[in-house]
Amino acid sequence: MTSFSDDNRRAGGGWTDDVSRNNRPRHGLISSSSVGSANRGRILQALFDLGPTSRADLARYTGVNRATISGIIQPMVDQKVLVEGDAIPANESGGKPARPLWxxxxxxxxCAVLLMHDSVRSCLVSLNGEISAESEAAFPAGTSDVRVLMDVIADCVGKTLASAARPAIGIGVAAVGMIDTDKRAIVAVNLAPLLDGFPLGVELESRFGLPTSIDHHPRALLVGDRWFGLGRGRRNFAVVYTGDVLGGALFLDGHLFRGPGGAGGELGHTFVQLGGRRCKCGRIGCWETIATLGWLREEAGNIELPGAETMTAAQLGALAAQDVAAAGQLLDRYAHxxxxxIANLQQTMAPNFIILHGDVVGGGERLVTAIAKHLHELVPWRPGGEIELALGDHEDVAALRGAAGLVLSDLLHFPL
Ligand SMILES: [Zn+2]
Incomplete structure (x- = not known):
C-alpha cells in the first residue's frame, strides 16, 4: 500500500507531488502530474463541502462524468484515504444503489500544533476532523534561550506523534504573531519576543522528518472553519479572533487571502484611533488597544467591577445578566x-459573513447581538451586503483542525 508519508512522495511517487507552495513557479502551466493532484484536491474539497457523497453526486457537483470521477477516486480508495460507506437504496427513479464516499x-x-505566546498544544487530526492524542505544555517563565522553548515544543509534538497508531503525514502549525509562510519562520510575537525570527517550521521538519507548514493562527482558524465548521461551502467569509491579541483572516471568492510571504491579516494593528493608546507593537491607536482583554480589564478596573484583573467576555456577560448596570454599559462599549x-473590514472587503473566535465567544448571544447592532449602525446597508455574525469555536479546535488543513492543502497544492 502506498503510504502518505513514504519518502517516494517527495519523488512524486505517492498521491501528492513534490510541489510545495515554496517552489511552485508563479507563471508555470500545470504539469500533467499536478493536474492529477489538483483534481484530487478538488474532490477532497467537494467532500468537505458536501459530506459523504456518492460518485454520481460528486460527478454532478464537479461537472465531469462518472468515469473521470472514478479515475480520480479509485487510487484514494486503494490507498485507504477514502472509504465507501453502506449502500443507500436507489431512489424511486431506479438506478444502482449509491455508496457514499467519505x-x-x-x-x-x-499532526496539528497550536503555538501561543506562553504555551503549545498538539494533537492528531484525522481527515474527518477528529482530534486525538492531545498534548499540552507551558513555556517556562524567564528563559532567555529560544532553544529551551523549542525543546518544549518538540517534546509536546513528539508525545503526540508517539501516540499515533499510523504515522502522521505531516505537521501543521498555527502560530500567534506574524509569520513568514515561505520561510516557515516566526517574524515577530509581541507577547513573546524570544520567538522573533525563529524558523519553527524548518526546525520541526528537520527534527521529525515530516513536511511541515506554518501559518498565522487566525488563518488556521479560517481553514478549520472552511473545512469543518461554519465556513463550509461558503465563497466569502472572514474570521476575527479576540483575546489577549486580535487577528483575522479572509476567504474571498473561494480563496484564502494570503499576502506575499503570508503577510496580511494583522487586523489587530489596523488603526482605529488616531492619537489613541499605545499598542504592544509600539504604534498608536491599533484596534487591538480597544478590543482585547487588556482594554476590557483596565476599563473594568476603572469602574470597580468585581474580578476586573481577570475579566473575560464570559464574566462580563454574566455580570450584565445579573443586571449590574455598569457591566451592561461596559459590555456595550466593548461590543462597539x-x-x-469589523466595520472597517466589511467596508474594505465585504466578507458579509464573519465568524467570531476566542474570548468574544464567551460573551455569548448577548455580546454578539450588541456587536451586530453597532455594526449595522456603522456600515450602511447595500444590496448583497447583508452582514451576518456567527460564534465560532471557543476551544481552539478550529485552529488545530485548520493547522491540519494547512498541511493537506500544501501536500495537495490546491488553493484553499
Ligand atoms: Zn499594534
Whole structure:
C-alpha cells in the first residue's frame, strides 16, 4: 500500500507531488502530474463541502462524468484515504444503489500544533476532523534561550506523534504573531519576543522528518472553519479572533487571502484611533488597544467591577445578566469597539459573513447581538451586503483542525 508519508512522495511517487507552495513557479502551466493532484484536491474539497457523497453526486457537483470521477477516486480508495460507506437504496427513479464516499478512519492523520505566546498544544487530526492524542505544555517563565522553548515544543509534538497508531503525514502549525509562510519562520510575537525570527517550521521538519507548514493562527482558524465548521461551502467569509491579541483572516471568492510571504491579516494593528493608546507593537491607536482583554480589564478596573484583573467576555456577560448596570454599559462599549474594526473590514472587503473566535465567544448571544447592532449602525446597508455574525469555536479546535488543513492543502497544492 502506498503510504502518505513514504519518502517516494517527495519523488512524486505517492498521491501528492513534490510541489510545495515554496517552489511552485508563479507563471508555470500545470504539469500533467499536478493536474492529477489538483483534481484530487478538488474532490477532497467537494467532500468537505458536501459530506459523504456518492460518485454520481460528486460527478454532478464537479461537472465531469462518472468515469473521470472514478479515475480520480479509485487510487484514494486503494490507498485507504477514502472509504465507501453502506449502500443507500436507489431512489424511486431506479438506478444502482449509491455508496457514499467519505474519509477512512484508517487514513494517516496529520499532526496539528497550536503555538501561543506562553504555551503549545498538539494533537492528531484525522481527515474527518477528529482530534486525538492531545498534548499540552507551558513555556517556562524567564528563559532567555529560544532553544529551551523549542525543546518544549518538540517534546509536546513528539508525545503526540508517539501516540499515533499510523504515522502522521505531516505537521501543521498555527502560530500567534506574524509569520513568514515561505520561510516557515516566526517574524515577530509581541507577547513573546524570544520567538522573533525563529524558523519553527524548518526546525520541526528537520527534527521529525515530516513536511511541515506554518501559518498565522487566525488563518488556521479560517481553514478549520472552511473545512469543518461554519465556513463550509461558503465563497466569502472572514474570521476575527479576540483575546489577549486580535487577528483575522479572509476567504474571498473561494480563496484564502494570503499576502506575499503570508503577510496580511494583522487586523489587530489596523488603526482605529488616531492619537489613541499605545499598542504592544509600539504604534498608536491599533484596534487591538480597544478590543482585547487588556482594554476590557483596565476599563473594568476603572469602574470597580468585581474580578476586573481577570475579566473575560464570559464574566462580563454574566455580570450584565445579573443586571449590574455598569457591566451592561461596559459590555456595550466593548461590543462597539469590536464592531468598529469589523466595520472597517466589511467596508474594505465585504466578507458579509464573519465568524467570531476566542474570548468574544464567551460573551455569548448577548455580546454578539450588541456587536451586530453597532455594526449595522456603522456600515450602511447595500444590496448583497447583508452582514451576518456567527460564534465560532471557543476551544481552539478550529485552529488545530485548520493547522491540519494547512498541511493537506500544501501536500495537495490546491488553493484553499
Ligand atoms: Zn499594534
Amino acid at each position: 474519509f477512512s478512519e484508517d487514513a494517516q492523520p496529520i 469597539n469590536i464592531a468598529v474594526g
